[in-house]
Amino acid sequence: MKRTEIMKEVSDFLIVYLKAGKVGMNSFIKKANLNISQLDHLLMIHFLIRDDVKQFVRELPVEIRRFKTSTRSTNKVYSGEVRGQINWSNTLKERIKRNHNDRTIFSCNESIRNYDIAENLVLKECLSTLYQILFLKIDTSRLEKYDYFKEWKELKGIVEDMIRKNVYLSKVQSEESKVTNRMIQKTLTHRNPLYRKAAKLLLDYRELMKGKYDEDVLQALLVETFIFPDKEEVLFELYWTIQLIKCSTENAQLQLINGKNNLVASWEDEEHSYHIYHDSKGSPNILFHVSTEEVAEVEHPFIKKKISAMDFAHQVAEASFQGGFDQTTYWRGRPDIIIEMYTKETDELVKVVIGEVKDTKRTEYAITGLRELIDYMELIKDKHGVYLREKNESMVEGRLFVEGIDVKESTSEHVKVHSLFSKDVKLNITVPKIKTKLS
Incomplete structure (x- = not known):
């Protein structure tokens, strides 16, 4: 396209x-x-x-x-001082009226500058x-x-x-x-x-x-x-974000996409509320973060060497560049699209749809996007740090969006692949009945 x-x-x-x-x-x-x-x-x-x-x-x-101003002339009587041009006719009248012996009384014509x-x-x-x-x-x-x-x-x-x-x-x-x-x-x-x-x-x-x-x-x-x-891939990501909105509701309230939290829109139906994000980590109710401390608990040579390599890199960075990096984070993610769904009655998170977009006609690159998508699905946590798919597999759904690739029907009920060549790209978002009690 x-x-x-x-x-x-x-x-x-x-x-x-x-x-x-x-x-x-x-x-x-x-x-x-x-x-x-x-x-x-x-x-x-x-x-x-x-x-x-x-x-x-x-x-x-x-x-x-x-800058323009106007002037207007005004007449004022002074005692002991002169401001502007003396009006002798009025001065004599004022002296007779007030005190004919007072030679310090003057009637003066002043030009006043008007700014208003x-x-x-x-x-x-x-x-x-x-x-x-x-x-x-x-x-x-x-x-x-x-x-x-x-x-x-x-x-x-x-x-x-x-x-x-x-x-x-x-x-x-x-x-x-x-x-x-x-x-x-x-x-x-x-x-x-x-x-x-x-x-x-x-x-x-x-x-x-x-x-x-x-x-x-x-x-x-x-x-x-x-x-x-200004970037083609951003426009393609927004295309799919908007397609999700258009195919899901006619009453979405749009938000300003200004980089603050990248919430694009929200809407409601009778039972649920929906919030869709672009290029975002989503709301504080979900986490795409795995700490080094959590990974260190795993007894495996590969993991130990990865953490050791991180420590070594940090030491070299401090010595060579007088700066390091965050050693507390082992992995963090930022999906292209996130839809969070909540029950209106309890405001409880019941489902998350994660979208990964690849503006490509190459199958190899699309598969790379699929791997990233599955990582997001497996590693997403709730705000308490509990992996969502461990609470219930149906809580997380993945969508991969590509351009000109002819894709087959996915065998997984939790992952769908959409192409511009697909016969049906309508995204019918449904919320499953969660049997597992959510924390």
């Missing part, structure tokens, strides 16, 4: 992808799945990666020099909005390692300086004046491009947040700023 065919198949679900990739236009999105946890955060991130938003912030240090004009209020509101997104509403630090977002590591500093240190903006009392849509519309036609751009971005953001359940508004943004996974 070609990359374009895969994208066409999964784009409506893949809008939640926020890991390594490139931003571009995705015309394959027809009807995006908007049942998304933290939809606000997704929209904020997509707003930030727009080219015009980044360009606006990039040009701020220069454009802010064209509409365009400055719009500008500050736009920058305050960006500041809140970057520093208060979402944690962008995880995204800054990806190419499409890394420029914000520098740009967010510009936004912070403008809000906290800029002498002009600090005098704009935006808290006392609400920025209305009418003010924004008027600023859209301002001669100064700084204000025009600020008004455009602020209006776009307001419409986006106001209409976050308007599919047309949201789809337009997500189509223009779609993040394409």
